[in-house]
Amino acid sequence: MTRLARMISVGVDVLRGFGxxxxxxxxxxxxxxxxxxxxxxxxxYLKVLAGEGIATAEVDSENKAALVAGIRGKDAVVNALxxxxxxxxxxxxxxxxxxxxxxxxxxxxxxxxxxxSKSAKTAFMPQCGLAPGFIGIVAHHLAKQFDEVRxxxxxxxxxxxxxxxxxxxxxxxxxxxxxxxYCHPCEAIHGGEFISALPLEGLEHFSLDGTEYEAFxxxxxxxxxxxTWAGKVRNLDYKTVRYPGHRDLMKFLLEDLALAGxxxxxxxxxRKSMPATMQDVVLVFVTVSGMKNGQLxxxxxxxxxxxxxxxxxxxxxxxxTTAAGICTAVDLFREGKLPKSGFIRQEDVALxxxxxxxxxxxxxxxxxxxxIA
Numbered sequence: 001m002t003r004l005a006r007m008i009s010v011g012v013d014v015l016r017g018f019g020x021x022x023x024x025x026x027x028x029x030x031x032x033x034x035x036x037x038x039x040x041x042x043x044x045y046l047k048v049l050a051g052e053g054i055a056t057a058e059v060d061s062e063n064k065a066a067l068v069a070g071i072r073g074k075d076a077v078v079n080a081l082x083x084x085x086x087x088x089x090x091x092x093x094x095x096x097x098x099x100x101x102x103x104x105x106x107x108x109x110x111x112x113x114x115x116x117s118k119s120a121k122t123a124f125m126p127q128c129g130l131a132p133g134f135i136g137i138v139a140h141h142l143a144k145q146f147d148e149v150r151x152x153x154x155x156x157x158x159x160x161x162x163x164x165x166x167x168x169x170x171x172x173x174x175x176x177x178x179x180x181x182y183c184h185p186c187e188a189i190h191g192g193e194f195i196s197a198l199p200l201e202g203l204e205h206f207s208l209d210g211t212e213y214e215a216f217x218x219x220x221x222x223x224x225x226x227x228t229w230a231g232k233v234r235n236l237d238y239k240t241v242r243y244p245g246h247r248d249l250m251k252f253l254l255e256d257l258a259l260a261g262x263x264x265x266x267x268x269x270x271r272k273s274m275p276a277t278m279q280d281v282v283l284v285f286v287t288v289s290g291m292k293n294g295q296l297x298x299x300x301x302x303x304x305x306x307x308x309x310x311x312x313x314x315x316x317x318x319x320x321t322t323a324a325g326i327c328t329a330v331d332l333f334r335e336g337k338l339p340k341s342g343f344i345r346q347e348d349v350a351l352x353x354x355x356x357x358x359x360x361x362x363x364x365x366x367x368x369x370x371x372i373a
Contacts, residue, residue, distance in 0.1 A: 021080055022049065023315060023323045027359060029054050033334065039070045061085060067092045074098055076333075078326060082176045086126065087112050094120055101329055103129040103322060105177055105220035107187065114224075117343040123333060125344035128326040130282065130318070131156040131238070132223035133346055134354070134363065138286045139225060141351035142299045146290035149233045154222070155206075155215050155285040157241025158318040160277050161307070167250070168243035170277035172318045175267045181240065182250060183260050184219035187226050189236040194226055200251050202239060208285065208302065215239035216247045224345045241283050281306050282317040284363075303363055324362035328354055 021038065028034040029052075038049050039059040046056035059070040061081055071077050071092060076099040079089040083106035090113045093100040099122045104110060110126050117124035127133055135154050143149045160170040171178075185196040202217040221238035229236055253259050259266040282305040289298040308315040329349065332338050337353055354360040 019316070020319050020322060021045075023319050024078065024080070024327060025049060025054050026052070027323060027327050028330070031358070034330075037070075037074065039067070061089070064088055064092055068095055071098055072096045076101065076330065078330060079103070080326075082174065083109055083180055084176070086110075090116060090124065090126070093122070093124075097122055099123045099333065100125065101128050101326055101333075102126045103133075103326060105129070105132055105181055107184065107220055110220075110223070114343050121341055123339060123341050123344055125329055125333070125338070125346075127223045127346055128329040129322045130158070130284075130325055131221040133325040133329075134321065135221060135238070135284060135286065136223040136225050136346040137349045137351050137354055138284070138301045139288065140228065140347035142286060142288040142301060143229065143233070143290075145299065146288065146292050146297070148291040149229070149288065150235070150290045150296075151288070152225075152229070152233055152236040153287045154238040155241050155283070155287075156221060156238075157213065157215075157283045158321075159241070159243065159281055159283065161279045161281050162277075163243050165274070166245075167274070168246050169274070170280070171270065171274055172277060172280045172316060173322075175270055178270075179263050179267055181218040181220050182254065183263065186217040186219045186238070187222050188217075188238070189226055189229065189233055192231070192234055194230065197237075200247055200254070202237070203247055204239070205244065206285075208283070209304070212244055213241050213283070214244045214247055215241045223347075225347065228345065228347050241285070278314050278316045279307050279309070280317045282321045305363060320362050324359050327359035328357045331357055331359055 025036050025038055029036045037055040037057060038046065039057050040046050041058060041060045043058055046058060050056050057070050059066050061067055077093040079086060079102035081089055083104045086102055086104040086106060086109040090100050094116055104126050113124055113126050135156050139152050139154050143152055158172045163169065182199055184199060186199055188195050188197050197217045199218055200216050203214060205214050216239055218240040225236060253266060284303040286301040287298060305317045305321050307317045308320065332349060332353055338344055338348055355363060
């Protein structure tokens with residue numbers, strides 16, 4: 001039986017913070033295959049989990065010494081802290097000899113974790129969520145089917161099912177992560193060469209199932225795919241999907257009003273003025289083209305995952321997909337289907353293994369979103 005330490009942070013959005021942690025903890029705990037301990041600095045949050053029979057410990061995750069003491073003796077750490085605390089958590093896991101899994105989308109944090117994993121005897125697997133995470137697993141799986149890969153396009157969006165404001169957006173996950181991906185350079189491969197693209201650029205439009213969308217560059221979604229496919233693909237990129245008009249308004253806020261230089265103010269504005277929603281939809285759209293058996297072909301993977309409107313325990317689509325990603329990664333590692341040590345890339349996960357996993361099956365859920373019952 002694996003002893004799993006679960007680390008979370010208070011002060012992030014409820015949808016990304018406590019709601020997600022509660023779901024991941026419940027999923028792993030319910031299997032009976034894991035001994036789950038949740039670390040948090042909020043006694044109120046921990047009380048809820050303790051009431052369900054899940055072990056807890058009150059720990060300030062920003063205090064590294066306290067964090068080390070809390071995870072020492074555990075086999076693995078699953079980190080759902082904000083991206084700026086990922087390195088701190090990974091260093092604590094390294095010091096304690098724990099395996100490490102996280103949800104960070106931050107490129108700099110991932111590179112730092114990759115570097116520290118070189119001296120580790122345990123496994124380090126960051127970016128186990130939706131994007132980066134599942135999206136990279138899908139793209140890698142499709143691309144491997146070709147004799148020669150030309151273009152790999154990844155498009156992901158976590159969107160309100162019922163957009164009502166000018167931005168056509170509601171908070172569905174961490175505001176910190178959202179603004180981070182809108183403000184940092186974006187990795188890509190263009191013409192066979194690695195490039196750093198500007199965020200919010202590369203605007204395109206497409207439709208799926210009769211709904212119009214836009215997509216544009218954002219940071220972090222590619223994970224390690226640029227390194228994995230360097231020299232083997234002509235074009236490879238990742239873009240975030242939104243409803244039309246969102247990108248232009250975000251550029252106005254970040255560039256014209258110069259809020260890119262005062263991100264805390266923008267986060268505060270969004271938290272106070274933009275309602276969160278549990279009625280969301282996650283869109284996953286991957287297109288790969290290339291040569292196969294002497295013919296130019298295209299393969300597409302498309303999914304829409306909707307919120308679960310259970311009255312007693314509603315779950316948003318982004319909670320479902322993110323929890324499925326990291327729980328599946330941990331579960332496949334426990335089953336011996338991933339490397340036992342060192343840095344584990346998302347593309348080390350076989351897509352058939354992921355979708356067959358008890359947690360990964362969430363990506364087969366295609367029910368339409370419903371209003372409150």
